[in-house]
Amino acid sequence: MLKKITFILLISLLTTNLALQAQTSKRLVNNWEFVKGDLGGAWEAVRPVKAGNPEELPFWQKVSLPHCFNAKDAVDPDVNYYQGPGWYRTNIEVENPYKQGRTVLHFEGAGQKTVVYIYNIKVAEHIGGYDEWTADITDAVAEFKKNPVYQAQFKGKIPVVIRCDNSRDLEMIPSSLSDFNVYGGIYRYLNLVYNPQVSVDKLFAKASIAETGGYGKLTVSARLNNLSETKNAQVKIYIKDPNGLSIADFTKDIKTFKGDSLLWDWSLRAPKLWSTDLPQQYTVTMDIIADGQKSTISQKVGFRKFEFVKKGPFMLNGKRLLLRGTHRHEDHAGVGAAMTEEMIVTEMKMMKEMGVNFIRLGHYQQSRIVLDLCDSLGILVWEEIPWCRGGLGGATYQAQAKRMLTNMIEQHYNHPSIMIWGLGNENDWPGDFTTFDQEKIRTFMKELNILSHQLDPSRSTAIRRCDFCRDIVDVYSPSIWAGWYRGDYTEYKDVSLAEFNKSDRFLHVEWGGDSHARRHSENPDNALSKIKKGGGADERAGDASLYGGAARVSKDGDWSESYIANLIDWHLKEQETMPWLSGTAYWPFKDFSTPIRPENPVPYVNQKGVIERDFTKKEAFYIFQSYWTNTPMVHLYGHSWPVRWGEEGEEKMVKVYSNCDEAELFVNGKSFGVRKRDSQNFPAAGLRWQVPMNKGKYTFKVVAKKGKVTVTDEITQEYQTEKWGKPAKMTLNKIEEKDGIATLEVKMFDDKGVLCLDAINLVSFNLIGDGELIRDQGTSTGSAKVQLYNGRAIIRMKTNNAKSVVSVQSKGIPTVFLNQ
Incomplete structure (x- = not known):
């Protein structure tokens, strides 16, 4: 049965007139201070300091939680991101309402090694940046309250000191060779929790569907905390259907509190099913009453049945479902890993808006908020542990991997969205250790696979890109990057079929390529002429480098x-004609920071996302929408492409992405005809027009129809016919100012003043004065260093109602200045 873990899962709590209110939880968000670097010990964070004492550390800064060490430096172009210790401190009020109850700090995630102190007393430590855990502070708080001097010094509050450390450590996962930052800090929510003497540690609610008869079965087990000598308790379980109606309840007296107790088996006829289109969830609430105190836990569950058909597609509730997926890293502009709940909700809703029904959470256990949203939005999940690259470490390393797998499964067991537990990623990638032993990796992978199935027999296991372990797990995903790291995107279907034939159950996660937001091309497929076809489409050692090796689009x-846009368009139209395909997941949904891509x-940003780190949509977002959604939509390609170029009178392709049946294009008010949508008519599913263009301004409008619904879109572009030479000079101008934020744009010209529309020079922004550049966002408009997109680049600044001088530098080009 499920193994013992040491965290407490908390949900909103019910009130009662019969006993004390259930266990309570409060987010500790405000009134924190942080110091980046190490202290001599916790005492330095709490010792009394007299005014003007030069021994006081002067560099504490006020922060709120969640908070990440690397909110800015992860994408600072001039430094390597910080990996080391950092300290947090606050003073909290602790008044546990339960007689002989326990008070704990519940961490939803902190990176990567964490130690907790009450005053200078160490109460807990944890290794691992992504699983949940608790620190019981009850005894330390009681001891602290006994000292009247301490009580006076801290005015009755309790000093909490926390040390986080994301230093490099080869005997920890994930490896620092991973293509993402190993962040530091309390970057998920931290909760103060009061528990009664007897409380619910974990509720395991397994919802399943019988093979015949249409019955649903719900098995409820629980793990209880009995912190007193209580011999008897009463358990009450209540079930509500997806409409909130009470449909069943159960009461049981219990006398044993050890291990996981099976409490109730319950069946119902024709349960309402959870699906990606209609994610119906039942609510399971459990009360445990002992010694006049009550503990309550409430969980959502869903009845659904899935299957990866051997040598076939994916089935959900007996019907084929093409998995239309993407990936997520916990990463955002300005905050790093410390995304607020509001940010996470925005991101997940954007995925659903794009048409996603599947997500792989790369490459670690993610926030409970993410999983709750996947449940409620109808997004199936592959969640995995951070065994990612580097090889295989020793006993400490392996124990951490098993512990994190156990915690991930037990902490997210009840989520109906989860169908796959991922055991590793790119485990064929050596580098952290002097030896790389495939057999030892296979042995450990088998151990993880067995452990996963012991903890949860109802879900599949999977790995990505480790061919010598493909036979161990239930579902395998090879490396296929057609048209990016290897090959041509037109080879995608053939390469995928070849890989499909090598595995019993095939799922293709990670495909796509990088795009610099706001950069567009009149001849985007030129690089394909250099590519050797038939040589495979996997990613090999050195392929991610921008130098050397065989010709490849990535270089x-x-x-x-x-x-x-073309690569995605081709993949999506092919996926509609692959009946054996279980599905795919584009890598990733959002650009994210990485320490291994400085150039x-x-x-320092992996730019393969369909949105930028600040939620700005790239053109690719709408291509997915045109294939994956039903609500009528239409999008003219080129909203971030202000100037096109070519010969006078040259015909240019105007592309429209839409899920409508037909669309009509208007150019400067004149109709260019109606096109019918055909998903197999590449590109743009046939919604494209050849428009002769001359120098000047063009307004493009499209009117699309789906049944009786009409949707429109419109853009304005300039057309440049002047040919340009070598970049020779720049201009810097303010193009907008609103609410104290000025938008600045640099443009590159040749020596005759012609805009260089293919210029990709790296430019550097600097500021002297009282304003502030909005930099280190990891976006195309929020980086102090950035390559030009079509001869221009944008940055924003806070004016602070003061004077500043902004400069732009580029190698070999005279520096320009702007007085702001």
Whole structure:
């Protein structure tokens, strides 16, 4: 049965007139201070300091939680991101309402090694940046309250001191070779929790569907905390249907509190099913009453049945479902990993808006908020542990991996959205250790696979890109990057079929390519002429480098949104004609920071997302929407492409992405005809027009119809016919100011003043004065260093109602200045 873990899962609590209110929880968000670097010990964070004492550490800064060490430096183009210790401190009120109850700090995630102190007394430590855990502070608080001097010094509050550390450690997962930052800090919510003497540690609610008869079965087990000598308790379980109606209840007296207790087996006829289109959930609430105190836990469950058909597609509730997926890293502009609940909700809703029904959470256990949203939005999940690259460490390393797998499964067991537990990623990638032993990796992978199935027999296991372990897990995903790291995107279907034939159960996660937001091209597929076909489409050692090796689009392409639009468009139209395909997941949904890509157009950012780190949509977002959604939509390609170029009178392709049946294009008010949508008519599913263009301004409008519904879109572009030479000079101008934020734009020209529309020079922004550049966001408009997109780049600044001088530098080009 499920193994013992040491965290407490808390949900909103019920009130009662019969006993004390259930266990209570409060987020500790405000009134924190943080210091980046190490202290001599917890005492330095709490010792009394007299006014003007030069021994006081002067660098504490006020912060709120969640908070990440690397909110800015992860994408600072001039430094390596910080990996080391950092300290947090606050003073909290602790008044547990339960007689002989316990008070705990519940961490939803903190990176990567964490130690907790009450005053200078160490009460807990944890290794692992992504699983939940608790620190019981009851005894330390009681001891602290006995000292009247301490009580006076802290005015009755309790000093909490926390040390987090994300230093490099080869005997920890994930590896620092991973293509993402190993963040530090209390970057998920931290809760103060009061528990009664007898409380619910974990509720395991397994909802299943019988093979015949249409019955649903709900098995409820629980793990209880009995912190007193209580011999008897009463358990009450209540079930509500997806409409909130009470449909069943159960009462049981219990006398044993050890291990996991099976409390109730319950069946219902024709349960309402959870699906990606209609994610119906039942609510299971459990009360445990002992010694006049009550503990309550409430969980959502869903009845659904899934199957990866052997040598076939994916089935949900007996019907084929093409998994239309993406990936998520816990990463955002300005905050790093410390995304608020509001940010997470925005991101997940955007995924659903794009048409996603599946997500792989890369490459670690993620916030409970994410999983709750997947449940309620109808997004199936592959969640995995952070065994990612580097090889295999020793006993400490392996124990951490098993512990994190156990915690992930037990902490997210009840989520109906989860169908796959991921055991690893790119475990064929050596580097952290002097030896790389495939057999030892296979042995450990088998151990993880067995452990996963012991903890949860109802779900599948999977890994990505480790061919010598593909036979161990239930579902395998090979490396297929057609048209990016290897091959041509037109080879995608053939390469995928070849890989499908090698595995019993095939699911393709990670495909796509980088695009520098706002960069567009008139001839985006040029690099494909250099690519050797038939050589495979996997990613190999060195392929991610921008130098050396065989020709590949990732090195030799233009990194334009135009190219990625074609690549995505081709993949999506092919996926509609692959009846054996279980599904795919595009890598990733949002650009994210990475320490191993300093020379990207936005330094230290993996730019494969369909949105930027600040939620700005790229053109690719709408291509997915056109294939994956039903609500009528239409989008003219080129909203972030202000100037096109070519010969006088040259015909240019105007593309429209839509899920409507037909669309009509108007150019400067004149109709260019109606096109019917055909998903197999590449590109743009046939919604494209050849428009002869001359120098000047063009307004494009599209009117699309789906049944009786009409939707429209419109853009304005300039058309440039002047040919440009070598970049020679720049201009810097303010193009907008609103609410104290000025938008600045640099443009590159040749020596005759012609805008260089293919210029990709790296430019650097600097400021002297009392304003502030909005930099280190990891976006195309929020980086102090950035490659130009079509001869221009944008940055924003806070004016602070003061004077500043902004400069822009680029190698070999005279520096320009702007007085602001």
